[in-house]
Amino acid sequence: MTKKILLTALVSALGLSNAATAAELNIYSARHYQTDEQLYGNFTKQTGIKINRIEAKEDELLERIRNEGANSPADVFITVDASRLGKADELGIFAPVKSAAIEARIPAHLRADNWYSYSTRARVIVYNPELVKAEQVQTYEQLADPGLKGKVCTRSGSHPYNLSLGAAMIKHNGAEATEKWASGIVANFARAPKGGDTDQIRAVAAGECGVAIANSYYLARLMNSQKPEDQEAVARIKAVWPNQATWGTHINVSGAGMLKHAPNKEAAVKFLEYLASDDAQAYFANGNNEWPVVASVKVDNAALNKLGEFKADTLPIGELAATIAEAQRIFDRAGYR
Known part of the structure; x- marks a missing residue:
């Protein structure tokens, strides 16, 4: 044939x-x-x-x-x-x-x-108020601060969601600053990257880490859930729209x-x-x-309405896509995998 x-x-x-x-x-x-x-x-x-x-x-x-x-x-x-x-x-x-x-x-x-x-979906910061103060996590850049050592959880640095954030940071802050930031994130890990965004939110709620990055629709899904365990997790955390005073939430x-x-x-x-x-x-x-x-x-979505309005990054999406490969190289050098 x-x-x-x-x-x-x-x-x-x-x-x-x-x-x-x-x-x-x-x-x-x-x-x-x-x-x-x-x-x-x-x-x-x-x-x-x-x-x-x-x-x-x-x-x-x-x-x-x-x-x-x-x-x-x-x-x-x-x-x-x-x-x-x-x-x-x-x-x-x-x-x-x-x-x-x-x-x-x-x-x-x-x-x-x-x-x-x-x-669109936003890359939000989720934190445990018993472990981290709100003023410590108002920007993506702050997640690399030494004061958060042992408190940061993320999924793999090679995942497209995190690479897109890295690409945006290259555009806004430059490659050198982004590599320094990625190295700071690695130094602050509470554990090696694993799982998806929902796993990061649950880890923050459980106190396994103090702060994490997650896509907003994963958080909204938990907020809209009727499962008691999901409502308990949401009750233990708070969410931040990052970088509202600068370039806006990614x-x-x-x-x-x-x-x-x-x-x-x-x-x-x-x-x-x-x-x-x-x-x-x-x-x-x-x-x-x-x-x-x-x-x-x-x-008409209860969770999205509760999260409220925010300043979103207006970086052209085509420019963001063009910087992904550079973000991957930077993350690799920083050991963010």
Whole structure:
């Protein structure tokens, strides 16, 4: 059996079609949230366009897109984190989309040349008030202060969430200062980096460490939880919007772009415009504890409303993505792994 026949059989088995049709859209998604089903269902209901979807890890999807080449059935690639979107763009898989609706609704600093942000999450500081004073943890930079020795917990420094923060700090503070900061973080570890952001929050609540960094939607998820253990953890901690007096709290994104070989380009553009609509934007906030990128959209989420408003960093997301590799080199030299 030839490679072409094998590829056709695989595509057929996955329920995807590479024959262009306005009634279908093929999505490769690295967002793994069950609540996204409503997002896709609403699009089909509004447009009549059927969505075929494959979900997998970013690297697996990007490798598949590269291997499929011009025969790829994929129309849209969706993932989280600017570093991952930037990596996809570097591979040359995206095609630029000209859309007045997207440009009017998504702020310029949350758009790159070939992909767009549709929701944001903030990198907050969570601390235990029995172990750390609030004035000690008002900025990311303070986490490297010697006064916090043995009190800092984070997930791996090689994780995209932390690399994106490092990339932002390079832009704002310079590479030399960022490397000094990363070395200070390592010197302040309460334990070696491990687990995800929820694990960091629980470790702070348990007193295993005094302070940690976590994405806001993990904290909001615990705040909205009805589980007694989650409410107990939330009751033991406090959260800070970092760097409110300087460049603002670092944010990261979920985003998407149309693929270069998309067979259903018209449907792809409609979907990207839909993600910027009021319905979809409200869903990101109310369904998955993220912030909409369209400022006029009302947020009806108890946890996000309780966390309140904050000054967010407005560093262009494309510039952030371009500095990820440098952040990785700096973290490696500092031993932040």
